[in-house]
Amino acid sequence: xxxxxxxxxxxxxxxxxxxxxxxxxxxxxxxxxxxxxxxxxxxxxxxxxxxxxxxxxxxxxxxxxxxxxxxxxxxxxxxxxxxxxxxxxxxxxxxxxxxxxxxxxxxxxxxxxxxxxxxxxxxxxxxxxxxxxxxxxxxxxxxxxxxxxxxxxxxxxxxxxxxxxxxxxxxxxxxxxxxxxxxxxxxxxxxxxxxxxxxxxxxxxxxxxxxxxxxxxxxxxxxxxxxxxxxxxxxxxxxxxxxxxxxxxxx
Ligand code: BEZ
Numbered sequence: 001x002x003x004x005x006x007x008x009x010x011x012x013x014x015x016x017x018x019x020x021x022x023x024x025x026x027x028x029x030x031x032x033x034x035x036x037x038x039x040x041x042x043x044x045x046x047x048x049x050x051x052x053x054x055x056x057x058x059x060x061x062x063x064x065x066x067x068x069x070x071x072x073x074x075x076x077x078x079x080x081x082x083x084x085x086x087x088x089x090x091x092x093x094x095x096x097x098x099x100x101x102x103x104x105x106x107x108x109x110x111x112x113x114x115x116x117x118x119x120x121x122x123x124x125x126x127x128x129x130x131x132x133x134x135x136x137x138x139x140x141x142x143x144x145x146x147x148x149x150x151x152x153x154x155x156x157x158x159x160x161x162x163x164x165x166x167x168x169x170x171x172x173x174x175x176x177x178x179x180x181x182x183x184x185x186x187x188x189x190x191x192x193x194x195x196x197x198x199x200x201x202x203x204x205x206x207x208x209x210x211x212x213x214x215x216x217x218x219x220x221x222x223x224x225x226x227x228x229x230x231x232x233x234x235x236x237x238x239x240x241x242x243x244x245x246x247x248x249x250x251x
Pocket of ligand 1: 098101128132158239
């Protein structure tokens, strides 16, 4: 997906603000080498560096990496696909916040992250888990069907695994899972519901013409309002899957 880094940074800072909590679980230490997978515009990468760790941020989006380099000059940012990481046993920790649900090739991503870790190194990740944004997606599917799109599910770009599915994948990649949790995290959408679909849901509307979009947004708001509208405004039904795992020592 082509990312608009400026729009992302201006409107969706909650992505890395919530991610700070995950940094507590990472607990970076001075001198450690840490890989930030899907670093986006680099805010959490900079916080890892501020703890004294030697950090590399990677993202598959050139626009995000360019913006990260502007935000945190002097830090190491590179463009890589998480499934094709070039690292071998280099990092004390691999960290990833709110990215891996964009990677349906979860086995390949897990294997590449595991290979990047030194034996005994830790993986600390959070992604959308099973049931994530269910109401957002079903409102979109219903709106698309009304507008004549058959099988709107084929446009879903995301992968939201269960605890057992994801931890099994990590174990098959040579990681030992020490912590896993799936939890609801209702997320206020300060830029409205249509803004969320415009930012993150471009793939969903590939079956529509540009002229159909205003009607699509109107229908989505109608169908989502019962579950997602409160007196505080729109609140998205995010569900997070958080996992910590250790790369097994060579025997
Ligand atoms: C998430 O962080 O769960 C998410 C973000 C954008 C689109 C879908 C899910």
